[in-house]
Amino acid sequence: MHGFHVVAKQIVQDDSMQIQNALVHLALEVRFIVTTGGTGIAERDVTPEATEAICERVIDGVAERMRSEGFKQTKFAPLSRGVCGVRGKTLILNLPGSPSGAVESLQAVVELVPHALNLLDGKTEHS
Numbered sequence: 489m490h491g492f493h494v495v496a497k498q499i500v501q502d503d504s505m506q507i508q509n510a511l512v513h514l515a516l517e518v519r520f521i522v523t524t525g526g527t528g529i530a531e532r533d534v535t536p537e538a539t540e541a542i543c544e545r546v547i548d549g550v551a552e553r554m555r556s557e558g559f560k561q562t563k564f565a566p567l568s569r570g571v572c573g574v575r576g577k578t579l580i581l582n583l584p585g586s587p588s589g590a591v592e593s594l595q596a597v598v599e600l601v602p603h604a605l606n607l608l609d610g611k612t613e614h615s
Contacts, residue, residue, distance in 0.1 A: 525585030543573030557596035
């Protein structure tokens with residue numbers, strides 16, 4: 489999809505420390521991490537907090553776009569709390585656990601990813 493290749497998959501319990509550890513280790517190896525699940529409002533949904541805890545910056549507009557586009561499909565999209573953030577030169581994106589919600593959310597923002605990665609590489613010149 490869009491030239492990206494899955495290089496690792498990892499299943500992690502709904503535990504903030506386990507999620508943080510997985511993200512920190514993956515961020516040393518890859519430039520783009522996508523998580524699925526744990527973005528709702530149930531007590532066990534801690535992925536956004538775990539992501540924010542290890543990120544240096546949060547990119548609010550990406551999550552806003554996912555929810556905005558998701559609202560066209562379901563009235564429950566605003567209940568999704570996924571975030572997008574940066575750790576070093578790695579972009580981390582939280583998607584909903586619902587397969588259709590994950591696909592729709594990723595489709596809503598995937599065109600932004602190459603530019604975001606370029607910016608993280610220091611390619612900030614404008615044409």
